[in-house]
Amino acid sequence: MHQSAPDPRPRVLHLAQPVDGGVARVVLDLTEAQLAAGFRVTAACPGGDLAADLRDRGAEVRLWRAGRSPGPGLPGEVRRLGRLIEDVRPELVHAHSAKAGLAARLAVRGRIPTVFQPHAWSFEAVGGATAALALRWERWGARWADRVVCVSEAERATGVCAGVRASYAVIPNGIDPERFSPAAAAPVRSVLLPDLDPAAPLVVCVGRLCRQKGQDVLLRAWPRVLADVPDARLVLVGDGPDHDALRAHAHPSVLFAGAVANTVPWYRAADLVVLPSRWEGMALAPLEALACERPVVLTDVDGARESLPSALATRCLVPPGDPAALTAAVTGLLPDAALRASLAGQGRRHVLSTHDVRHTAQRVADLYRELLGARPSVPTERRESIHS
Incomplete structure (x- = not known):
């Protein structure tokens, strides 16, 4: 009986949790590029x-049932992932974010090439004993990431300074x-916000409504912005666990788009x-806004300076958690259409030259090939069981 030859294309498994926001965007972009480049791509996530x-x-x-944060269900999540990996039999696993990185490294433990992409470090997201535990894990788990x-x-420097000794690769986000x-803004605005005065200055914040993204700081700054620009309007685009608390403290001029x-x-x-934001690795929203030729104001967290050309870094970065500095930056730009247009044009040119997602995807593919070429091929029947 004739048997078909094995498929020589490498199989990559992307593991994602969470399944929204920037993590989802990165996984989608990489998957699309890798399929076009000839990889066999499987993704495991909790659905959505x-x-x-x-x-x-x-x-x-493949459906992988897992919560967003570590908890009592972690051992079961790791076991399910081990069985999934043995069934898929990838040549390489790419785990996205802290939770997926935790589960993947525990399930694989270095048996096959493993890439871990934090998308911002877990120990920055929490405090106290939880932060100490997260840091201890990242230091320990680094041995199981190629x-x-x-x-x-x-972001790399933050890891190094925290004692996470790993083999690092820096590959900037792309759009x-x-x-x-x-x-043009006017036609789009008339559809999205038909009741808004077309001449009203409009500030938009895109991101999950959560502590990381710092919308509470923006809402504290907003009444001070209105003192200088009374007809300004603010739209928060996104949803998340802080929705109700943010809405309860929002000025009437703030709109929630969901x-x-x-x-x-x-x-x-x-x-x-x-x-x-209070912390990031390199946020996608500013890159997306600049690509749409819109100026940005960012907090000076990991990745922000690398997202911007020098002219914007000087004018558009503020310290995190500082409503007064945020107010000054917003009110310095919002009434000055010519300055905003100049900064937006510089920002778009910078993003197109340094943050094109095609370049990002190529560098990730090159990394995969490097890792796959560095390990000897092991026949399928001799592979150690992942969940043994």
């Missing part, structure tokens, strides 16, 4: 829109310049995009 979007792009998707991929030099492109499938119209509608 990410799973549907991955299937639409032609990836095989590469730790950081999206900025600053799709065809999807995120400029358009979660949206497509953020591009909101960037295009904005006069200014603000992201007041």
